[in-house]
Amino acid sequence: MAEIVIKNVAKSFGSFKALHAIDLTITDQEFMVLLGASGCGKTTLLRIIAGLETPSQGEVWIGGRRVDHLPPRERGISMVFQNYAVFPHLTVYENIAFGLRMKKLPQAEVDKRVKRTAELMHIEQLLKRYSGQLSGGQRQRVAVARALAMEPDVILMDEPLSNLDALLRLEMRAELKGVLAESKTTTIYVTHDQVEAMSLADRISVMNGGRIVQAASPVEVYRNPAARFVGSFIGNPPMNFITARRLGDGRWQAADLTLDGPAVQQDKLEFAIRPEDVNVAEGGLKAVARVVEPLGAHTLVTCEVGGGLFRAVLDSDMRVAPGDELSLVPKPDRIRWFDPQSELAV
Structure with a gap:
């Protein structure tokens, strides 16, 4: 042993x-x-x-x-x-x-x-x-x-x-x-x-x-x-983080998106999602493509969301150009939440 x-x-x-x-x-x-x-x-x-x-x-x-x-x-x-x-x-x-x-x-x-x-x-x-x-x-x-x-x-x-x-x-x-x-x-x-x-x-x-x-x-x-x-x-590119504000009853506002989240008393949490865990669909985060990087099997798009940068890994068949407006929907089971004070997972 x-x-x-x-x-x-x-x-x-x-x-x-x-x-x-x-x-x-x-x-x-x-x-x-x-x-x-x-x-x-x-x-x-x-x-x-x-x-x-x-x-x-x-x-x-x-x-x-x-x-x-x-x-x-x-x-x-x-x-x-x-x-x-x-x-x-x-x-x-x-x-x-x-x-x-x-x-x-x-x-x-x-x-x-x-x-x-x-x-x-x-x-x-x-x-x-x-x-x-x-x-x-x-x-x-x-x-x-x-x-x-x-x-x-x-x-x-x-x-x-x-x-x-x-x-x-x-x-x-x-x-x-x-x-x-x-x-x-x-x-x-x-x-x-x-x-x-x-x-x-x-x-x-x-x-x-x-x-x-x-x-x-x-x-x-x-x-x-x-x-x-x-x-x-961990991750390349790493997780995206957006400050989320508590609306009450386990509802949170992250940029222009309303989400179900932890039932905690803090007024703010950080909403986190990996770049590959978003889909382009209606009703998501409003994003504007700033940099588009074709990487073979997928395309890395750096967007502006709520005044900050947000990265999304999209299928390489999807045609995106700088300046395009996108709606990015996070996969619900892949969302993570962090306390901004302790920086630990909630």
């Missing part, structure tokens, strides 16, 4: 508080993604789990054993870094075998693990090549194979695909997900790329300002954001 339990972990650098009392449990064999913008604390949290940073407070447990006082080599982890960290003067075989030889494993066991992990990562034909002769994607495969060869309880990955081009990232995402599922290894993966997070994760921990704002499945994070920040960060 390699369950990871993070209890009340905080980290300060002088007067700057990078992490605020983080509590998080990652179950055995789970693929957890830490997602957030630069500076949100995700890499600091990963480094604390790895033993590369010391927490200012709190505890880290791996497999039922408290490890926050142990050096990295005694935590049962392997790491894959953004810059690959492979040795250019060694062959692929020697790179994968490096940690195994440090553990003084028998040569037969080294050979077996190198062969198995090279096959998993589809680099068995490269074992005699020097890593300095490899492409970026091949070096990244070597880095993952080296981590897997150690048979760790946990693999920690810090933006491992960020240096690859778009097509190679797509291929590597699919490979990583399959390989790590087959290896049955608990994985924590840091990224700022929400597409990576959505495609790879069993669960996503969305971080902001040194806090975990929501930890849930990709579908739950996307469809039911727990806070305004999650709705505005």
Whole structure:
């Protein structure tokens, strides 16, 4: 078992508080993604789990054993870094075998693990090549194979695909997900790329300002954001937000549209809807198209609604030009509401 339990972990650098009392449990064999913008604390949290940073407070447990006082080599982890960290003067075989030889494993066991992990990562034909002769994607495969060869309880990955081009990232995402599922290894993966997070994760921990704002499945994070920040960060384009005023009896006015909403006493809430969750039909929000972006399968239209910007994803067959007037009807089951004070979902 390699369950990871993070209890009340905080980290300060002088007067700057990078992490605020983080509590998080990652179950055995789970693929957890830490997602957030630069500076949100995700890499600091990963480094604390790895033993590369010391927490200012709190505890880290791996497999039922408290490890926050142990050096990295005694935590049962392997790491894959953004810059690959492979040795250019060694062959692929020697790179994968490096940690195994440090553990003084028998040569037969080294050979077996190198062969198995090279096959998993589809680099068995490269074992005699020097890593300095490899492409970026091949070096990244070597880095993952080296981590897997150690048979760790946990693999920690810090933006491992960020240096690859778009097509190679797509291929590597699919490979990583399959390989790590087959290896049955608990994985924590840091990224700022929400597409990576959505495609790879069993669960996503969305971080902001040194806090975990929501930890849930990709579908739950996307469809039911727990806070305004999650709705505005997840999705490309992100959610639309319109200030709504209470009319009474659970009725709310958002721009020129009257809607059923939460029966709360606040005078104002924020009405939120994703751009793909509106239809062009009578009786909706009155919108004027300002920018039209054909994107192949669909068209992104940036409109003016009630004096603010509102984005709608429409079918590519629909002909829209700047200046056109539209009526946008939100899908009722996709509407979300947020408290403007706490910014939490209502």
